[in-house]
Amino acid sequence: MLGRAVFAGVVLALSQMIVAFDHYAYAQDAANGEKVFKRTCTSCHYTPDADKNWVGPSLHGVFNRHSASYPYLAYSGAMKKLDLIWNDESLERFLKSPEIMVPGTKMTFTGISAPKERLDLIAYLKANSQ
Numbered sequence: 035m036l037g038r039a040v041f042a043g044v045v046l047a048l049s050q051m052i053v054a055f056d057h058y059a060y061a062q063d064a065a066n067g068e069k070v071f072k073r074t075c076t077s078c079h080y081t082p083d084a085d086k087n088w089v090g091p092s093l094h095g096v097f098n099r100h101s102a103s104y105p106y107l108a109y110s111g112a113m114k115k116l117d118l119i120w121n122d123e124s125l126e127r128f129l130k131s132p133e134i135m136v137p138g139t140k141m142t143f144t145g146i147s148a149p150k151e152r153l154d155l156i157a158y159l160k161a162n163s164q
């Protein structure tokens with residue numbers, strides 16, 4: 035009896051730790067996202083406050099923007115065909131692995147493997163899209 039109660043207590047404590055860890059791991063941090071952006075994206079994109087293209091299209095207002103809808107003449111055929119809205123879910127998939135989500139994209143970037151960095155980056159793009 036006692037053994038079972040202790041076991042249940044341990045399971046409960048562990049599950050609460052996992053919930054707490056999840057919460058910690060997935061709290062979005064736009065300030066960290068800006069750092070990630072400056073480290074990994076600015077070789078090809080201006081920061082999202084800039085309404086102009088660089089190697090890649092401007093990311094001005096990219097959150098909730100339709101894919102391949104900025105006046106940028108170099109979109110790939112693959113990106114033009116994509117036909118979606120850039121939101122939490124689509125940016126998450128794209129930034130994880132551009133080439134897997136959009137085979138043939140001209141964004142020659144392997145992707146961001148750390149989930150927390152992707153989330154922070156998306157928070158930053160979102161905060162700069164209003």
Ligand code: HEC
Nearest residue numbers: 074075078090091101102103109110113139140141142143
């Ligand atoms: C090596 C250059 C390069 C890097 C690095 C790069 N991009 Fe791109 N990005 C591009 C190009 C080029 C395109 C256009 C892709 C196409 O048309 O297939 C693009 C397209 C995009 C789009 C789609 C925009 C639209 O108008 O539909 C998003 C969103 C995006 N990039 C975000 C990012 C973010 C965030 C980072 C940093 C993690 C990043 N990119 C890093 C070159 C780059």
